[in-house]
Amino acid sequence: RISDMVIAVSTAVKDDIMTYDGLSADKITVLYNGVEEDRFPGVDGAEARAVLRIPAGAFVVGTVGRLTYQKGQKFLVEAMSMVLKEFPQTVLLIVGDGPAGKELRELVKQSGLEDRVIFTGSRKDVPALLAAMDIFVFPSLWEGLPNALVEAMAAGKPIIATDIKPNREVLGPEHAGVFVPCEDSAAIAAGIKQLLKDRDLVSLLSSAAQKRAFSRFTINRTVSVYTDLFEEILERKCGLG
Secondary structure, three states: OOOOOEEEOOHHHHHHHOOOOOOOHHHEEEOOOOEOHHHOOOOOOHHHHHHOOOOOOOEEEEEEOOOOHHHOHHHHHHHHHHHHHHOOOEEEEEEEOOOOHHHHHHHHHHOOOOOOEEEEEOOOOHHHHHHOOOEEEEOOOOOOOOHHHHHHHHOOOOEEEEOOHHHHHHHOOOOOOEEEOOOOHHHHHHHHHHHHHOHHHHHHHHHHHHHHHHHHOEHHHHHHHHHHHHHHHHHHHHOOO
16 A cells, blocks of 8 residues: 555456555556567477487477466376377476476376376476477466466467466467366367367467567566656656656
């Protein structure tokens, strides 16, 4: 209440903040997080594939995020069992670490997927790992602003994402991704198989996702908007100009 302005990283977060007592809509503004444009395009994923011992010719489906129930990796692992029946050369790459790691590894073992699922743990070379992926899946159940999704868009990946407000806000109306219901392994599997079959759709989604990332979610744009906001507040409060 004592703030001059409250910044929300997405409209979905703004809607949540507006439920707090004493805050009006005109005191809340949405400013998106941004990614560095030059970190993602043109990265070669061949070295990452070689280091991870991914078989030549394999289709790599991947995701990035903390290993928690929120991020929905469980449903992606379940989807892989269905995908492999039709596309046995597929590999799942799970990037990240977290409290659900042990449970997820046990699920992989119980499903007989140990030679088809790779856990990388926490990594600092996410652009290279994204470059190694053919398809990016973001099965999260809830989000504020999904930075991992923005990074995958910047890397030009075809995306499958859960149909939640922040994901739709990030991917936008430009047909930049395939949406699936939350906690629906069969829908995720169907989306993966659709992209593995339709290379034209993959090209369309990849291009649309990267174009949107670089038009709406760059770090330079974020810094510029924050700077303008701070100057506006200072002028209003201190009469500077």
